Amino acid sequence: MANLKILVGCKRVIDYAVKVRVNSTKLAVETAGVKHSLNPFDEIAVEEAIRLREKLGNNVVKEIVALSCGPPKSQEQLRTALAMGVDRAIHVEVGKDDSEATRTLQPLAVAKLFKAIIEKEQANLIILGKQAIDDDASQTGQMLAGLLNWPQATFASKIEISGDKITTTREIDGGLETISSKLPAIVTSDLRLNEPRFVTLPNIMKAKKKPLEKFTPDQLKVDVAPRLENISVTDPPVRKGGTKVDSVDDLISKLKSAGALE
Amino acid sequence: ISSLLLVEHKNKAIASSTFNALTAASKLGGNVIALVAGEDPDPIVSEVSKLQGVSKVLIAKDKVYEHGIAEVYAPLLASTQKQLKFTHLVAPHSAFGKNIMPRVAALLDVAQISDVIGIESPDTFIRPIYAGNAIAKVKSKDPIKVLTVRGTAFPPATISDQTGASSEAAPESEKPALTEWIGEDLQKSDRPELGAATKVVSGGRALKSRENFDKLINNLADSIGAAIGGSRAAVDAGYCDNALQVGQTGKVVAPEFYLAVGISGAIQHVAGMKDSKVIAAINSDPDAPIFQVSDYGLVADLFTVVPELTEKLKKKELN
Numbered sequence: 001m002a003n004l005k006i007l008v009g010c011k012r013v014i015d016y017a018v019k020v021r022v023n024s025t026k027l028a029v030e031t032a033g034v035k036h037s038l039n040p041f042d043e044i045a046v047e048e049a050i051r052l053r054e055k056l057g058n059n060v061v062k063e064i065v066a067l068s069c070g071p072p073k074s075q076e077q078l079r080t081a082l083a084m085g086v087d088r089a090i091h092v093e094v095g096k097d098d099s100e101a102t103r104t105l106q107p108l109a110v111a112k113l114f115k116a117i118i119e120k121e122q123a124n125l126i127i128l129g130k131q132a133i134d135d136d137a138s139q140t141g142q143m144l145a146g147l148l149n150w151p152q153a154t155f156a157s158k159i160e161i162s163g164d165k166i167t168t169t170r171e172i173d174g175g176l177e178t179i180s181s182k183l184p185a186i187v188t189s190d191l192r193l194n195e196p197r198f199v200t201l202p203n204i205m206k207a208k209k210k211p212l213e214k215f216t217p218d219q220l221k222v223d224v225a226p227r228l229e230n231i232s233v234t235d236p237p238v239r240k241g242g243t244k245v246d247s248v249d250d251l252i253s254k255l256k257s258a259g260a261l262e
Numbered sequence: 263i264s265s266l267l268l269v270e271h272k273n274k275a276i277a278s279s280t281f282n283a284l285t286a287a288s289k290l291g292g293n294v295i296a297l298v299a300g301e302d303p304d305p306i307v308s309e310v311s312k313l314q315g316v317s318k319v320l321i322a323k324d325k326v327y328e329h330g331i332a333e334v335y336a337p338l339l340a341s342t343q344k345q346l347k348f349t350h351l352v353a354p355h356s357a358f359g360k361n362i363m364p365r366v367a368a369l370l371d372v373a374q375i376s377d378v379i380g381i382e383s384p385d386t387f388i389r390p391i392y393a394g395n396a397i398a399k400v401k402s403k404d405p406i407k408v409l410t411v412r413g414t415a416f417p418p419a420t421i422s423d424q425t426g427a428s429s430e431a432a433p434e435s436e437k438p439a440l441t442e443w444i445g446e447d448l449q450k451s452d453r454p455e456l457g458a459a460t461k462v463v464s465g466g467r468a469l470k471s472r473e474n475f476d477k478l479i480n481n482l483a484d485s486i487g488a489a490i491g492g493s494r495a496a497v498d499a500g501y502c503d504n505a506l507q508v509g510q511t512g513k514v515v516a517p518e519f520y521l522a523v524g525i526s527g528a529i530q531h532v533a534g535m536k537d538s539k540v541i542a543a544i545n546s547d548p549d550a551p552i553f554q555v556s557d558y559g560l561v562a563d564l565f566t567v568v569p570e571l572t573e574k575l576k577k578k579e580l581n
Binding site: 014016017018019020022029040041106107108111133134135136137138139140141142143144145146147149150151152153154155167170171172173174175176177178179180181182191192226227228229230231232233234235236239241242243244245246247248249250251252254255258259260261 | 277329331332333336356357358360361362363364365366367368369371372373374375376377386390391392393394395396397398399400401402403404438440441442443444445446447448449455457458461486504505507510511512518519528529530536537539540541542548553554555556557558559560561567570571574575
């Protein structure tokens with residue numbers, strides 16, 4: 001069995017239950033004073049790394065490292081990953097909290113930062129969320145795999161490691177697909193991969209003592225300048241809902257005249 | 263301006279999302295050249311060559327291209343781009359396109375613009391963020407634009423009567439053997455697939471059990487030929503399969519008709535369905551937030567009205 005050093009991605013995003021609001025600049029959504037969390041798909045990635053160690057043992061999974069690229073407060077999400085069971089964390093600080101530089105950090109730049117850290121750390125299994133629920137890009141894992149010329153197992157709902165081989169069940173349109181690759185490899189997690197554990201208070205306390213290393217993009221010699229310029233961010237068109245119907249018959253006739261039942 | 267359209271196909275048929283992506287590519291202005299790759303691409307090539315807006319078809323014939331493996335598709339697109347100098351590379355925002363295009367963008371050292379729902383100009387695009395709770399307009403500073411296109415945002419391209427566009431072999435490229443395709447397990451359901459369905463019936467926590475969900479929601483969906491979805495609450499409670507979850511962390515759908523049954527309408531869920539054309543909801547709570555986004559709301563006990571609705575819709579089908 002190969003020795004595994006797993007690196008997991010941890011993005012700080014606005015919590016999924018928060019109703020986002022476009023801010024007064026009309027260039028971004030309001031982030032100040034808004035609850036943030038670890039991106040749900042990244043939480044699944046962290047969980048999967050920990051489960052792999054529980055399954056394969058410490059002799060195989062030598063170390064699990066969490067990496068976040070973002071503002072100073074991203075350390076809160078790294079602490080969450082540490083409390084879940086990750087060994088140590090790396091933070092590539094980009095921009096100040098709620099700053100323009102943070103908002104314009106884009107997947108290609110993040111993939112390049114990840115590549116630099118992976119080369120430094122000699123990690124051989126990288127697990128990332130399939131997408132972040134803020135920009136919904138779903139790009140970083142695939143870009144990283146392209147930059148490294150490594151295999152990619154995206155939208156994974158099940159992974160199995162045996163020797164230096166990783167077999168992945170992927171969610172595709174209309175069903176599932178199974179692929180097999182050789183490590184080192186990139187995995188991106190889909191919703192069905194697992195259900196993340198809750199962090200316990202003792203583990204939160206323990207996480208505070210775990211090591212957290214800091215870098216800047218300059219130290220890693222990565223240009224993080226945005227390639228896409230945000231022209232505007234606006235509210236979506238408002239639906240005029242709220243019409244009530246009285247009965248099933250009323251509903252059917254309304255739906256018929258709206259052409260919904262054709 | 264010239265665009266390369268990556269054609270998605272499966273089991274000798276062009277994936278419907280390709281027709282929508284072609285409309286988006288045509289909207290950019292300039293020529294659209296389609297790329298068809300596969301073990302036996304010829305039947306697809308002749309279909310693609312008849313599509314309105316396709317000026318030429320490039321063919322990459324090799325069994326390594328049969329299953330959409332990104333590790334071989336990405337170098338194929340990148341070397342085709344380097345040789346023929348397209349300004350835009352376009353694919354559907356499907357599992358296939360999402361898997362391949364970011365890898366292509368990385369090989370070309372350019373950004374990718376995901377899930378495009380509008381084209382303002384050849385370098386400015388509209389795309390949803392925060393699961394559609396905000397709409398971003400972005401301008402690409404890169405010389406090459408790599409786009410994935412949301413199918414429901416563009417009408418499908420039509421098939422022309424004219425003789426097909428010419429075709430030729432795509433440039434050769436590397437085929438690194440990084441990933442092997444083992445097999446697939448496609449749902450053999452008579453119901454349409456959730457992501458591509460024109461009608462969706464979804465159930466929520468108010469169904470109270472998996473048995474109720476299976477009985478009431480499945481029958482209702484089948485009465486109008488709809489796909490089945492569920493809220494996160496219904497999935498968490500085990501009433502329906504995880505793969506059916508509609509919402510920010512599940513599937514984002516935009517069918518012609520969406521019917522929410524026993525779903526309160528948490529932000530999480532609404533983000534995944536509010537772009538549907540017609541929305542109806544059945545809920546016993548008159549203040550449920552789902553009614554705010556519904557065109558037609560019926561305040562009633564679902565256990566009474568769902569069987570009635572199912573029966574009446576079934577009869578309608580017969581008439």
